[in-house]
Amino acid sequence: MRHLFTALIAFGASLTIGGIALTLLFGALRVSDGIPSGVMAVGFVIVFAGVIMRTVLDNRAERRERASSGPARLMLAKVLNARVTSSSANPFCELDLIVDAPDRGLYRTQVREQINLARLPGLQPGAIVVVSQPDPTRPVVTVVDPAPVDWQQRIDQDTRLRAVHDATPWTVEPPAKNPSAQVAKAVGIALAVGALVWYDWQPLSLLVQGNSTEEIRDEMTNSWNARRSVFAPADLEAALQGISAQAGTTHFSDVTVHQTSVSANAVAQPGADRVTSYTWANGEIANEIDMPAMHTDEDVSTFDVTTLDWSLIQQLVDQVPELTGVTQPDPYFILTPAMNSTGVEVTMYVSAESIDATVVTDGTGLVLAMTGGAPGSPAAQWSGAEQ
Structure with missing residues (x-):
């Protein structure tokens, strides 16, 4: 389950980074599209939820591990140095300690604890204290104050720690990388990259092809309009x-x-x-x-x-280049009742590439009139014949 949330976090983080990259790209192209911001928001929410859930799982696992390892063991330690790092009635202190572990021997470690000011005199360099070690496999300890009665006698009788002035630090080797976790991260990143490429590979492809920002902007605008088109x-x-x-x-x-x-x-x-x-x-x-x-x-x-014949509008859109000579049209249509029948009259207006054209048809698509259009086009020829 933890690997699932690892993949989820990698997916969300990649989405967030990809959304930022798309936002910067679209900003440079001056293209208006709110989806990259949405991608960032979704990615952030996924990361936030994944981190919370993985933290909950880790805390549960740690509690189970502590419960299975039994109660924390007590040991003696010698204070080498004590530094107050904050100013309050209960300041935080950094303590350098030499710990006498039964199964490891002497080792040096550092702890940071919030300690009452009244306890500071008992934590001066050279003082012998009792510490608790929750996990025998880790150097982390906590000062036990006041010390248990039976351990107070051990403090008084100790000679081993009092004679020691330094020890080798206990360094914990970083955990070996978990192959399953690495695979989970790779899967999350791959899914995010795939989603981003699926969503908007177009601007990246156009950039690689050497198109200008104006050409990319026009192409993307036409593409987005086509996605939301009602001509079909x-x-x-x-x-x-x-x-x-x-x-x-x-x-x-x-x-x-x-x-x-x-x-x-x-x-x-x-x-x-x-x-x-x-x-x-x-x-x-x-x-x-x-x-x-x-x-x-x-x-x-x-x-x-x-x-209405629902396919009429799309048929007329498809005929725009043939009728008017405009190859990249952006037409619109006005449908009104026919003057001399019970049907409908369709007027199509085309304006692109500095060319204007108008095509009028009946409800079946039969052309009734045309004006404008590129030189030599049927629309231009119709206009010339009427003049």
Whole structure:
């Protein structure tokens, strides 16, 4: 279980570092995306939770080890030096000790304890004290004060420690690296790197390819918009169904479709001077605004969005290069009731690469009119033929 939390900590730490790196990269590219900050936050929370859980496990293991090793053993020690390291009624003191361990002999160690000022006279250099050693395999000891009655006699009779003025320090070798722990760390780091690469390999790849910051920024913006696009039939249907559910009607006077959002205006009743505009983005209603109506005629036309061919918008997007000559378009659409039928009329506006174009179709995708476009494109030829 401890290795699991080790892997979790390595994963969270790698996410945090990766989030910082992505934040710096996106800042340099002047790209607006809040996900790197979210990555940092998630990574920090994972590290925090992993450290707490691993600490709890370690404390439990230490308590079990102490319980299995029996009570701490008592020994005599000689004070070589005592230094007060804080000023209070119960200051912290650093004590240099020579400990007489039954199974090890004399060794030197240092302890830091909070000691009452009244005890200091009994801890002067040369004093013999009783110490407690919780773990026989470690040099850590604690001064026992007052000393047990039977040990006070041993203090008085001691001659061995009083004659010693120094001893070899007991140094603890660092624990050997646990292969399983190293594997757990490697797994956590690999998972984090994989997640970061999966999330945003694109800017790193573009940098390696030598693209300029402007090119990287434009490419990433287009990519993010494509991820949130509502042009696909299923996404457009979900957006208009969500708006219809909020509005309580499927009849609207006009619908505007951008790549990442859909807006629709609903008229409460013929002749009303107010309309309600609904906007759908990121899978939910993002805005609902009551505003004055542009027309208050009794015969304001509406159309039923459930009659739309959901694939129409995506088909028109795919035809933009062919119809207008624009290879990297950012189109938007306005859907309105058809003038001379019960269907819908779709007006597509394209503006990119310093080229503007407009394409008007009916509800089946049949082109009714085109203007603008790149020289030589069908849209430009249509415009020339009408002039």
